[in-house]
Amino acid sequence: MLRILDDIQSITSEEFDSIVADLPQWRKSIVSAYKHIEDRRESALSFHLLQQILDKQYAIREIRFNINEHGKPSLEAHPDIHFNMSHCRHAVACIVADHPVGVDIERLGRYKERIAQYTLSATELATIDSPPHDGMSHAAAADLQFTILWTKKEALLKLIGTGITDDLKNILHTYDGQVKFSTTINTAKQYVCTVAEWAE
Numbered sequence: 001m002l003r004i005l006d007d008i009q010s011i012t013s014e015e016f017d018s019i020v021a022d023l024p025q026w027r028k029s030i031v032s033a034y035k036h037i038e039d040r041r042e043s044a045l046s047f048h049l050l051q052q053i054l055d056k057q058y059a060i061r062e063i064r065f066n067i068n069e070h071g072k073p074s075l076e077a078h079p080d081i082h083f084n085m086s087h088c089r090h091a092v093a094c095i096v097a098d099h100p101v102g103v104d105i106e107r108l109g110r111y112k113e114r115i116a117q118y119t120l121s122a123t124e125l126a127t128i129d130s131p132p133h134d135g136m137s138h139a140a141a142a143d144l145q146f147t148i149l150w151t152k153k154e155a156l157l158k159l160i161g162t163g164i165t166d167d168l169k170n171i172l173h174t175y176d177g178q179v180k181f182s183t184t185i186n187t188a189k190q191y192v193c194t195v196a197e198w199a200e
Contacts, residue, residue, distance in 0.1 A: 001053055001057060001095065001096050001097070002093065002094070002095040002103065002193075002195060003049050003052070003053060003093070003094055003095075004091055004092070004093045004105070004184065004193055005045055005049060005091060005092050005093075006090060006091035006186065006189045006191065008041060008042070008045055008090070008091060008092060009090075011041070011045070016041060016044070019044055019045065019048050020044050022048070022051070023044060023047060023048070023051075024062070024063060024064075026064070027044075027047050027063075030043060031043045031044045031047075038089060042087035042088070042089075042092055043087070045087070045092045046085040046086065046087045046092040046093070046094055047085065049085070049092060049093070049094035050063065050083055050085060050094045050096070051063065053083075053094060053096045054075075054081075054083075054096065057096060058078070058081065060075075060077075060078065060081075062077075063075065064076040064077065066079075068161060070161060070162050070163040071163065072158070072161035080098065081096065081097075081098065082096070082097050082098065082099060082100050082101050083095060083096045083097070083101070084101050084102050084103045084155075084158050084159075085103070086103050086104045086105045086154075086158075086193070087105065088105050088106050088107045088191060089107050090107045090189055090190050090191045091105055091107075091186075091189065091191045091193070092105070093105040093193050095195055097197070099197065099198070100159055100161070100197070100198060101159060101195060101196065101197050102154075102155040102156060102157065102158030102159030102160070102161075102195070102196040102197075103155055103158065103193065103194070103195050103196070104150075104151040104152075104154035104155040104158065104193070104194055105151065105191055105192070105193040105194075106147050106150060106151050106154075106191065106192055106193075107190055107191050108143055108144065108147055108187070108190045108191060108192065109143060109190065110143070110146075110147065110150075111128075111139075111142055111143035111146040111147070116128055116146055118169075119150070119153070119168055119169060120146075120149060120169060121169045121170050121172075121173060123173075124149050124169075124172070127145055127149075128142050128145050128146055129142070130145075144185070144187070144192070147192045148183055148185070148192055148194070149172070151183065151192050151193065151194035152172060152181050152183070152194050152196065153168060153171055153172060154194075155181065155194045155195060155196035156171060156172065156175060156179055156181075156196045157171070158196070159179065159196040159197065159198070177199065178198065178199055179196050179197065179198060179199055180196075180197055180198075180199045181194055181195065181196055182194065182195045182197075183195075
């Protein structure tokens with residue numbers, strides 16, 4: 001089950017304080033450690049989504065994490081339930097499933113040519129340089145295509161759970177046919193979200 005909360009800027013201070021109050025103490029410590037309010041907000045809200053899904057789907061109310069050597073969390077008491085969280089300035093996302101999953105959500109407007117050159121394969125770069133479509137400007141089309149590819153790579157890395165151990169430029173090609181992706185594009189709210197799962 002994927003949930004995206006994309007109105008995080010409209011949450012009032014009172015609402016946010018109530019959400020933080022409902023977090024377990026260990027998560028409150030993580031949230032409060034962030035220097036900027038935006039980071040605290042994103043961390044708290046992504047965990048809050050996880051709380052809501054686990055409560056609704058599994059009646060799980062007490063959450064504790066195990067963290068593997070690469071930093072990927074799992075549920076301490078429920079290793080058969082898989083989840084992943086992601087956040088950006090515009091939205092937060094959380095997915096829970098009975099199989100391994102990865103999710104990444106990113107705001108639009110982050111495209112830079114030097115970053116694309118460092119992270120994308122020659123084939124992927126060619127899609128960035130292709131003519132614009134659907135009435136979009138070249139810059140907007142390039143930014144959208146870059147963000148889609150970026151979220152696929154990040155979601156795949158989170159699915160694998162081993163950190164960057166492969167060639168980032170070619171990782172989508174390396175796992176071609178082994179992984180399926182589902183991408184949500186919301187240009188009105190200015191974000192792209194991609195879920196990665198192992199193909200059956």
